[in-house]
Amino acid sequence: MLKELWPAPKAQQKQSISISYDENIKALRQVFNLCSDIVFHEFIINSEHPLRTFVLYASPLCDYQIICEQLLNSVLVSHDPKGVKITKTNAIEVLKEKLISLAEVVIVNTLKEIEDKVLQGYAALLIEGSPQAIIVNVRGGEKRAIGEPDNEPSIRGPKDGFVEDFETNMTLIRRRLKTSRFKSIIMEKGELTKTKIAVCYIEGVANPKVVEEVKQRIARINSDSILEGNYIEEMIMDEKFSLFPLIQYTERPDKACSSILQGRVVILVENSNMPLILPSTFATMLQAAEDYYHNSVAASAIRILRIIALNLALLLPAITVAVFSFHQELLPPELISTVAGARQGLPLSIALEIILFEFTFELIREAGVRLPKKIGEAISTVGGLVIGQAAVNAGIVSPISVIVVAITAIASFSVPNFGAAISLRLLRFSLVLVASLFGGIGIMFGLMGILIHLCSLRSFGVPYLAPFAPLVLRDLKDSIIRAPWWFLTTRPRTNRASDVVRQGESQGPRKPKKGGGQS
Amino acid sequence: MLMFVVIMSTGVLVVPSITIERAEQSAWFAALLSLPVALISLGLANALGKRFPRKTLAQYCETLLGKYLGKLAAFGFLMFLFAVSIIVTREFSDYINIMLMPETPIILLNVILLVIAIYAAVKGLEVIARIAQFILPLFLGSIIIIASLALFDAKLGELLPFMEHGLVPVISGATLPATLIGQIIIVTMLFPMIRTPQKVAKAGIVALVCSGIFLTLLTVISIAAFGPKLPGDLLFPFVTLARYIKFVTVQRLEFLVVFIWVSGIVVKVSIFLYLESVAIMQIFALKNKAIIFGLLFMVHTVLATLPFSNPQETNLVLTKFWPLISFVFELVVPAGLLFIALLKGQKVVLRK
Numbered sequence: 033m034l035k036e037l038w039p040a041p042k043a044q045q046k047q048s049i050s051i052s053y054d055e056n057i058k059a060l061r062q063v064f065n066l067c068s069d070i071v072f073h074e075f076i077i078n079s080e081h082p083l084r085t086f087v088l089y090a091s092p093l094c095d096y097q098i099i100c101e102q103l104l105n106s107v108l109v110s111h112d113p114k115g116v117k118i119t120k121t122n123a124i125e126v127l128k129e130k131l132i133s134l135a136e137v138v139i140v141n142t143l144k145e146i147e148d149k150v151l152q153g154y155a156a157l158l159i160e161g162s163p164q165a166i167i168v169n170v171r172g173g174e175k176r177a178i179g180e181p182d183n184e185p186s187i188r189g190p191k192d193g194f195v196e197d198f199e200t201n202m203t204l205i206r207r208r209l210k211t212s213r214f215k216s217i218i219m220e221k222g223e224l225t226k227t228k229i230a231v232c233y234i235e236g237v238a239n240p241k242v243v244e245e246v247k248q249r250i251a252r253i254n255s256d257s258i259l260e261g262n263y264i265e266e267m268i269m270d271e272k273f274s275l276f277p278l279i280q281y282t283e284r285p286d287k288a289c290s291s292i293l294q295g296r297v298v299i300l301v302e303n304s305n306m307p308l309i310l311p312s313t314f315a316t317m318l319q320a321a322e323d324y325y326h327n328s329v330a331a332s333a334i335r336i337l338r339i340i341a342l343n344l345a346l347l348l349p350a351i352t353v354a355v356f357s358f359h360q361e362l363l364p365p366e367l368i369s370t371v372a373g374a375r376q377g378l379p380l381s382i383a384l385e386i387i388l389f390e391f392t393f394e395l396i397r398e399a400g401v402r403l404p405k406k407i408g409e410a411i412s413t414v415g416g417l418v419i420g421q422a423a424v425n426a427g428i429v430s431p432i433s434v435i436v437v438a439i440t441a442i443a444s445f446s447v448p449n450f451g452a453a454i455s456l457r458l459l460r461f462s463l464v465l466v467a468s469l470f471g472g473i474g475i476m477f478g479l480m481g482i483l484i485h486l487c488s489l490r491s492f493g494v495p496y497l498a499p500f501a502p503l504v505l506r507d508l509k510d511s512i513i514r515a516p517w518w519f520l521t522t523r524p525r526t527n528r529a530s531d532v533v534r535q536g537e538s539q540g541p542r543k544p545k546k547g548g549g550q551s
Numbered sequence: 552m553l554m555f556v557v558i559m560s561t562g563v564l565v566v567p568s569i570t571i572e573r574a575e576q577s578a579w580f581a582a583l584l585s586l587p588v589a590l591i592s593l594g595l596a597n598a599l600g601k602r603f604p605r606k607t608l609a610q611y612c613e614t615l616l617g618k619y620l621g622k623l624a625a626f627g628f629l630m631f632l633f634a635v636s637i638i639v640t641r642e643f644s645d646y647i648n649i650m651l652m653p654e655t656p657i658i659l660l661n662v663i664l665l666v667i668a669i670y671a672a673v674k675g676l677e678v679i680a681r682i683a684q685f686i687l688p689l690f691l692g693s694i695i696i697i698a699s700l701a702l703f704d705a706k707l708g709e710l711l712p713f714m715e716h717g718l719v720p721v722i723s724g725a726t727l728p729a730t731l732i733g734q735i736i737i738v739t740m741l742f743p744m745i746r747t748p749q750k751v752a753k754a755g756i757v758a759l760v761c762s763g764i765f766l767t768l769l770t771v772i773s774i775a776a777f778g779p780k781l782p783g784d785l786l787f788p789f790v791t792l793a794r795y796i797k798f799v800t801v802q803r804l805e806f807l808v809v810f811i812w813v814s815g816i817v818v819k820v821s822i823f824l825y826l827e828s829v830a831i832m833q834i835f836a837l838k839n840k841a842i843i844f845g846l847l848f849m850v851h852t853v854l855a856t857l858p859f860s861n862p863q864e865t866n867l868v869l870t871k872f873w874p875l876i877s878f879v880f881e882l883v884v885p886a887g888l889l890f891i892a893l894l895k896g897q898k899v900v901l902r903k
Contacts, residue, residue, distance in 0.1 A: 358651070359651070362806070470655070470663070471651065472651065472806065472809060473647055473651060473660075473663075473809065473813065474663075476809060476810065476813035476814070477663050477664070477667050477813065477817075480667050480671075480682075480813060480814060480817045481667055481670065483682055483685060483686070484667070484670055484671045484674060484678060484682060487674070487678045487681035487682050487685065488674040488678045495681065497681060497685060500684075500685055501681040501682070501684040501685035502681060502684060503684055
């Protein structure tokens with residue numbers, strides 16, 4: 033199948049390395065024809081019978097220092113090692129065993145292997161008269177330094193964030209999980225991008241069925257390119273279309289690790305600084321890493337605040353529209369006169385006003401995200417002050433709708449998961465529409481529709497609304513509230529972890545017995 | 552396990568509206584009286600379910616009565632399901648129409664309700680049960696809030712004298728609530744889909760008792776707040792009650808009732824639609840879900856819109872004819888089937 037979709041050039045067909053040095057050079061030069069970044073470096077090994085040799089590497093992916101100081105140095109400068117003479121037949125082995133002082137040295141037999149490895153940042157060494165090549169790891173090149181996670185900042189908690197480099201990301205996780213039970217299975221996907229994908233989990237904690245399912249779903253992917261986590265996210269989801277994100281992502285290694293420890297699976301994608309976390313539920317969308325670092329009472333209060341914010345972001349504009357255009361009787365008399373006064377002589381209906389203003393706000397937000405930071409600030413000033421203030425003063429919209437849109441905007445930003453926040457926005461618009469048509473009943477029906485949708489979703493077999501529906505009483509301790517750590521003795525059952533116990537019972541703080549302590 | 556919730560919400564749901572009327576002060580006793588009737592119904596359903604653990608009512612009708620008579624009985628039962636869902640739909644639209652949206656045509660309300668309910672029904676039993684489970688706490692919470700706030704206005708003296716006019720009006724008042732919570736008979740259709748059939752009886756009893764208690768409680772509070780005569784004349788006493796509540800600054804609680812109604816009705820209609828689709832599939836051996844649900848949608852829209860011209864007629868049907876029809880299908884038919892099953896010597900089958 034793959035071969036048909038992307039036929040490889042002729043020269044690459046599993047051709048083994050020829051015994052003729054010139055032929056090898058010719059073949060490889062043809063393969064890398066017009067690839068300006070591939071370096072062919074020819075030299076002669078200084079043995080009794082000088083041997084022509086060439087080293088081949090992709091300069092953007094390699095560390096020059098390693099090439100010069102380690103690889104070339106060991107091959108060029110040194111002479112025959114003690115007791116052995118380098119000849120055509122044993123050159124490869126002597127080099128591998130005695131001369132090259134690098135960590136990863138492998139011998140390969142085909143041109144295809146050489147090509148693949150060179151493109152991954154290895155250097156290939158071919159020597160006159162031997163039908164094999166030495167592959168040496170000289171990977172390096174530019175990468176971003178570990179920085180603070182921009183999109184998920186925290187007040188308390190570690191400040192390192194994932195970067196694009198695959199190895200660095202692995203380091204960040206491995207540093208936190210020092211156990212051989214932490215497994216990472218590497219798969220390679222994308223015919224042209226050759227992207228490494230690592231499925232990470234803890235054996236005995238994650239549900240083996242989920243791990244197996246993840247592996248199978250990733251194995252099914254047959255694509256030419258994978259540039260970011262979402263490329264695979266949308267292919268391995270449970271539903272073809274879903275308004276809500278069924279797979280989470282994070283920029284924080286501590287969050288990734290805590291998810292792994294809860295029995296979930298993390299998928300690292302090469303060149304993406306946002307690993308995927310699955311299975312994920314609606315409840316996890318509302319959780320931030322910081323919840324676990326603060327006092328549990330405060331963390332619980334913040335979570336409840338977020339749920340209120342979620343409801344505001346979803347419902348406030350719709351309810352305003354419904355109340356103002358259908359159920360005015362619900363307003364207290366004092367308020368209704370104020371509002372009626374403010375709305376006198378306005379050209380648009382409240383529904384239209386709110387939709388228009390929400391739309392403007394979305395425009396400002398989108399413009400602010402895409403523009404360079406300095407211009408972005410200008411946009412927010414123009415948008416917020418000028419448009420908001422001027423529109424009210426000019427008598428085009430009522431202050432009420434500006435207030436409503438502003439509160440909604442703030443509320444929608446307090447939902448930690450950006451994907452969930454986007455779906456909330458979409459739903460908000462549709463709820464305003466139904467509210468303007470059918471009032472409160474419309475909203476109720478809209479909500480029921482959303483609820484039905486949510487209830488029907490699953491993320492890798494885990495119902496999306498767990499632990500609420502189906503109700504898992506034991507998991508409620510880490511859902512709306514965050515119980516103190518000494519109470520979180522079991523992993524969430526909704527992930528169907530195989531090893532449920534997380535820590536011993538009753539480790540909570542205890543008061544010393546009276547009179548027992550020394551004074 | 553899932554069952555508990557389904558029964559619970561369908562049971563509690565239709566409570567608020569048309570219950571009190573005839574028995575005046577003693578209406579609460581009437582509500583309580585309906586409980587044993589529904590329990591008998593559950594007992595019959597359970598006995599049948601134990602004998603045919605892998606079949607729905609529509610299927611074992613055929614086993615027991617033979618092909619044609621069985622199909623006829625199953626079809627009758629299907630008609631009963633139809634009638635329930637249609638009446639519920641209509642009742643709901645009436646309520647919305649009168650209370651909130653007098654200018655919206657009823658057919659439109661029916662259509663929205665049915666679209667949402669069919670969406671849930673297409674998703675299947677598990678999804679419906681989840682929805683029920685999700686809304687149950689909110690549902691009970693709302694009822695409890697309204698009931699407890701209404702207590703401030705309640706005068707328990709209104710409940711006396713007990714049984715002023717003897718037992719007859721009480722019993723006649725009990726018929727409607729009895730048929731409502733007697734709808735638990737639908738478990739006969741659900742048996743094969745339940746993972747733990749042993750628990751059905753227990754969950755059913757809990758659900759019924761809770762429903763019965765809530766019914767009674769609401770009736771008591773309505774009477775205590777409004778006196779014995781007024782609630783009978785009101786179309787929806789419970790809504791008026793919610794509207795009437797004024798506790799410090801908390802007032803106008805109808806939105807809670809709307810919440811209870813909409814969520815409950817959607818669950819109820821969708822479960823009935825689901826059962827109807829299952830029954831149709833089994834009786835007529837149809838496979839195509841799209842056609843079945845399309846058909847259900849059209850039938851319901853038309854029948855919930857046309858036959859009744861106003862809410863009074865709906866009420867009339869509910870009080871005059873409905874109890875009789877319901878009792879036939881909730882008690883007589885299952886009892887008959889059980890009797891035949893016993894005659895044929897069908898043993899209790901244990902399913903693991």
